[in-house]
Amino acid sequence: MYKDTNCADLDKNRIGESVTVAGWVSRRRDHGNLIFIDLRDRSGLVQIVFNPKTSKSSHILAEKLRNEWVVQIRGDVVRRLEGAENPELKTGEIEINAIDLKILSTAETPPFEIENEINVDDLTRLQYRFIDLRRPKMQKLLKLRHDVTHEIWNYLSKKDFVQVETPILIKSTPEGARDYVVPSRLHPGKFYALPQSPQQLKQILMVSGIEKYFQIAHCFRDEDLRADRQPEHTQLDLEMSFVHQNDVMDLVEDLFSSIVKKVRPEVKVTDPFLRITYEEAIERFGSDKPDTRFGLELKTISNVVSNLGINVFDNTLKNGGIIRSIVLPGCGEYGRSQTDDLIELSKKSGGKGLVFIGLDHEINSLDELKEDQYRSPLKKFLSPNTVKNICDITEANPGDLVLIAADQSKVVSNVLSSIRSYMGKKLNLYKDNEFNFVWVYDFPLFEWDELESRWIPAHHVFSSPKNEHIKYLEKEPGKIKAELYDLVCNGYELGSGSIRIHDRDIQTRVFNIIGYEKKDINERFGHLLRAFDFGAPPHGGMGLGLDRLIMILGGQDNIRDVIAFPKTQTASDPLFDSPSDIEKEQLDELSIFLDNEE
RNA sequence: GGUCCCGUGGUGUAGCGGCCUAACACGCCUCCCUGUCAAGGAGGAGAUCGGCAGUUCGAAUCUGCUCGGGAUCGCCA
Numbered sequence A: 001m002y003k004d005t006n007c008a009d010l011d012k013n014r015i016g017e018s019v020t021v022a023g024w025v026s027r028r029r030d031h032g033n034l035i036f037i038d039l040r041d042r043s044g045l046v047q048i049v050f051n052p053k054t055s056k057s058s059h060i061l062a063e064k065l066r067n068e069w070v071v072q073i074r075g076d077v078v079r080r081l082e083g084a085e086n087p088e089l090k091t092g093e094i095e096i097n098a099i100d101l102k103i104l105s106t107a108e109t110p111p112f113e114i115e116n117e118i119n120v121d122d123l124t125r126l127q128y129r130f131i132d133l134r135r136p137k138m139q140k141l142l143k144l145r146h147d148v149t150h151e152i153w154n155y156l157s158k159k160d161f162v163q164v165e166t167p168i169l170i171k172s173t174p175e176g177a178r179d180y181v182v183p184s185r186l187h188p189g190k191f192y193a194l195p196q197s198p199q200q201l202k203q204i205l206m207v208s209g210i211e212k213y214f215q216i217a218h219c220f221r222d223e224d225l226r227a228d229r230q231p232e233h234t235q236l237d238l239e240m241s242f243v244h245q246n247d248v249m250d251l252v253e254d255l256f257s258s259i260v261k262k263v264r265p266e267v268k269v270t271d272p273f274l275r276i277t278y279e280e281a282i283e284r285f286g287s288d289k290p291d292t293r294f295g296l297e298l299k300t301i302s303n304v305v306s307n308l309g310i311n312v313f314d315n316t317l318k319n320g321g322i323i324r325s326i327v328l329p330g331c332g333e334y335g336r337s338q339t340d341d342l343i344e345l346s347k348k349s350g351g352k353g354l355v356f357i358g359l360d361h362e363i364n365s366l367d368e369l370k371e372d373q374y375r376s377p378l379k380k381f382l383s384p385n386t387v388k389n390i391c392d393i394t395e396a397n398p399g400d401l402v403l404i405a406a407d408q409s410k411v412v413s414n415v416l417s418s419i420r421s422y423m424g425k426k427l428n429l430y431k432d433n434e435f436n437f438v439w440v441y442d443f444p445l446f447e448w449d450e451l452e453s454r455w456i457p458a459h460h461v462f463s464s465p466k467n468e469h470i471k472y473l474e475k476e477p478g479k480i481k482a483e484l485y486d487l488v489c490n491g492y493e494l495g496s497g498s499i500r501i502h503d504r505d506i507q508t509r510v511f512n513i514i515g516y517e518k519k520d521i522n523e524r525f526g527h528l529l530r531a532f533d534f535g536a537p538p539h540g541g542m543g544l545g546l547d548r549l550i551m552i553l554g555g556q557d558n559i560r561d562v563i564a565f566p567k568t569q570t571a572s573d574p575l576f577d578s579p580s581d582i583e584k585e586q587l588d589e590l591s592i593f594l595d596n597e598e
Numbered sequence B: 001g002g003u004c005c006c007g008u009g010g011u012g013u014a015g016c017g018g019c020c021u022a023a024c025a026c027g028c029c030u031c032c033c034u035g036u037c038a039a040g041g042a043g044g045a046g047a048u049c050g051g052c053a054g055u056u057c058g059a060a061u062c063u064g065c066u067c068g069g070g071a072u073c074g075c076c077a
Helices: A056-062 A122-127 A136-158 A199-207 A245-263 A278-285 A311-318 A336-348 A384-394 A409-426 A467-472 A504-514 A518-532 A546-553 A584-589
Strands: A018-030 A035-041 A044-050 A070-079 A094-105 A181-183 A191-193 A212-220 A232-241 A274-277 A322-328 A355-359 A401-407 A437-441 A446-449 A454-457 A484-489 A492-499 A539-545
Touching (some): A136 A212, A199 A232, A199 A518, A199 A539, A278 A437, A322 A409, A384 A401, A401 A409, A492 A546, A504 A518
Antiparallel strands (some): A035 A044, A181 A191
């Protein structure tokens, strides 16, 4: 070994020891006859002193040292001079008197500094990812990631789960996201697809009698990127036989609690996790992935604002729409530019506009509300009594701003939930180190696709309808709730799962509703259905986004920061410069002809 | 495919028609310095302002296109 101790493991208990350390020169302070080096390794920093009285040759060599050179130093751990201690540093009470210095590598000046808080373009960071990852913050996030997966392995192993690796080269199915595709050399003109998730493989493993399976699985989706979406991401994938929905939820809940306890012991996690139905989530938050760290719940006010001569509202209701509102506490005196911001946000979310009612702060009682104590563009239609009724339902108080959206219910949900998220942050309604987990369950099995005029699966085709809803299958598919559940944290969807269909008859009926022909079914799912013919146990499971979980646990707002080598928004890698051209010989082998005209 | 923001020495910013022969901070280089820890002091090098085209007597600055990065809608069963 080039070193017998880590830099930051040294402290006053080790004074007098002779040690050898190795690492990177983090900073040098050259006082002429005395040179200080902050030496950095994975553990942290320690101060090295080069004193000509201790070692003349080392001192001369140390004059050459520059940032990020890699060095090995032998020396004695000594107590620092009185008054020269550095309380900011873990090793601040001691230093190493260097006797020997060996330069292991020189280094160019790095393109940016290796500190926790840097303000550098993402492109530069990714081009020099090896430098970026030297930053203690990034090291901490990679370690956090390790600790999380370690805990997952530990926990699930203790619970009798077996980790099984599934292939990366599998088969394209036209369902779901766009596939990443790999050409086959041995089968000219044919392609493998990279898995969007090991979904069908793990279900086959259930038929194989594995009973409890998990995998930290890479999943690939060729769709556009976002702050929380990479083309290649990692899932904790798990599946269990002979379980009901609650068994899966209980297990995952306990697992996630123990992960948080392990890696963020100072954080309080809701115990038990909140469990709400899909319907309740939409009703209260307008979203199936609500941020439950704060209130600002939505209220329906269709009844109190109809038939007042307000055309927008009456027409909306006539067309089967709904009128809902959200109350922003203390925002009653918002000016034009602030309300315009909210209107713009609502338009971005697909809405047409918003109606405001701003309540004065100096209102003694809403029961004696006067005309001049509230403002609204629709004021001439809104009597004090109507406003009071609205306040009753929405629980608005003096000084609040009531926002009203009228449209089809899906649009209203989108508009008000995006305003809710935006204002929750703006009004500082939650702390950064709060983790609010919530289960959302009882999702509908099907959604109506307006464009194609047909029912499509809300999750995937193997999710089981609730037993008592099987009777609606052919008559009212929209009414069917599924054994489908999502885990949500702080407004992020962390994962979703379901109890799967293991009955051939029900599976066929679901396929029929989606409108699959026999031929399609065989081509796409024949392998799985064939397996089901040989004794399929009842089973269910989940897929959980590991990157997002670590992003939240690490207090980050971008998934790239918890992935060692992520891609840019155009799915390229500035470090490797991928994707890239390949040789003509490679193309020929694959029987691929490029149409370079376009 | 759409919308929005950004692109100026190595890094981050300022400059937003002529005061620009492009400013500032950090970093870098040289020299001085025995107690610093964002060391200090003195001096120095380094950018044709992402690219192309246009407007103009004159463009880092205005316009168009394009490339790259970021945010977001669509998309992500």
